[in-house]
Amino acid sequence: MEDDDAAYDLIKHELLYSEDEVIISRYLKGMVVNGDSWPDHFIEDANVFTKNPDKVFNSERPRFVIVKPRTEACGKTDGCDSGCWRIIGRDKLIKSEETGKILGFKKILKFCLKRKPIDYKRSWVMEEYRLTNNLNWKQDHVICKIRFMFEAEISFLLSKHFYTTSESVLENELLPSYGYYLSNTQEEDEFYLDAIMTSEGNEWPSYVTNNVYCLHPLELVDLQDRMFNDYGTCIFANKTCGETDKCDGGYWKILHGDKLIKSNFGKVIGFKKVFEFYETVRQIYLCDGEEVTVTWTIQEYRLSKNVKQNKVLCVIKLTYDR
Template sequence: MEDDAAYDLIKEDLLIAEDEVIISRYLKPMIVNGDSWPDHFIVDAKLFNKNPNKVFDSESPSFVIVKPRTEACGKTDGCESGCWRIMARDKLIKSEETGKILGFKKILKFCLKRKPREYKRSWVMEEYRLTKNFNWKQDHVICKIRFMFEAEISFLLTKHFYTTSESDLGDELLPSYGYSSNTQEEDESYLVTIVTSEGNYWPSYVTNDVYCLHPVDLVDPQDPMFHDYGTCIFANGTCGETDKCDGGYWKILHPDELITGKVNGFKKVFKFYETERQRYVWEGEYVKVTWTIEEYRLSEKVKEDKVLCVIKLTRDS
């Protein structure tokens, strides 16, 4: 009973704790100092291959220690009934006192292959990990898992995407979603992101296979946030127009457009041509869509290999 009471106190602390506290008070001591895992914490290396409906209590948040955390975990793992998909990519977690980077946080959602039309709640995972400093074990992460209403998820994402930082970017996170419209100022923001994304700031989920992958391998077309804003994918270099993937190929739609301002760079637009036109679900109806990627890169030669791709879809009339 004493163990239960101690765990309840830890769980209550974690539920109301800021991201910085979860990393500095729990994750870092366990990995760096070798402290024991909190009693009753689930240790599950196969978490990303399980249906949370069969593992967790929908009325009680769960905290899971994942070890090892492999590079393949996340978007591509799953089970017969569905899989976890990234809905908010890495956000930098910094110490308010020192300003040092403590780690990263991302948010994932479990997407059912067959979701009832009136399903109002979803399983959401907040994943915390450390930086690579001092050879810390990147494969150990803490996951907070909850069964949340859509309104709760929207509030969680709002907190994740926006901060009160006064940095040049207006926030201190690596964006997952793009912007709702294209203006000169917004195009500049993508370039500034590349400029400031050095070292640990450059996301760990960089992929150099953007133009070798089908769009549905990069994003979740069922995600309403994606429909509104698109998703940012970071890459080291670009593959160009000749690479092909299963089901189609990417081709340049609009060549380099010069962007000038505080930061100078270029914007290029690609379109995905499907071998066989597929239909996708949009507001409960099957429709045809057009996939595009807006690719941003700097004019500075030293950073030409870093590009930011914003993948979007539009509904065909």
């Protein structure tokens, strides 16, 4: 019995403090692909997104991990009478440090109460891990690590999620995950160019896609994410598009060609290009229960010639046309 307890504590400790790569490759892939049995302390729960964690879990217990079948509610913000899960950290690619191969994705959600207690200091946070879309794998499970955390802990978790590398988080710049709105367009444009300039190295971090213009916008964003609806989402690519390849359901078309962005001293510091998505297969969008048409746009930013030309920052936005 003591040996079983020791093994339980060892696995729990590893899951709590291990790197994201370990959780995906050793546990999730092991169970989904290799058919390994679940550790006894994994809980199977298909409705975790529709429950108040206060009613299900003991917040005073040590941190733990949940494995559950993947459902349509997974990754969305479905909730219950007292609150709902909201995405606060969008998908991040998890790669093998040894091979560079993409292993899966991780996103972070927070349970938001409709009515916060006066002494509200901690919140439930979920880190959801899933595998890549491989036709040979049965995508029916994800791993959710659920913890009761102080706000400072949540901020630190998010900083690690969005920092440019996996090295010391104190030595790297934080890349924007959402768009940035200013009444002054010049300042807004300079903000995005500055994000490119201050990023380290010649390549973006691992959670980027070079297929921005080959994907339907619904594959790039989450409509349930209120931050996206308010500010748009930043997508990072290691190469510019050059042409608008068709994708399922439509294609991106250049709306405005390169616009010069100049500094206050008149020097060209970068370029801005705007794309609009034309749907060939009509999608139905609902806003407050009403069917509406939408306009998808991408603002593409890159620095001036010969400066980090392999870094492109794309801001994808959605406008509801009533």
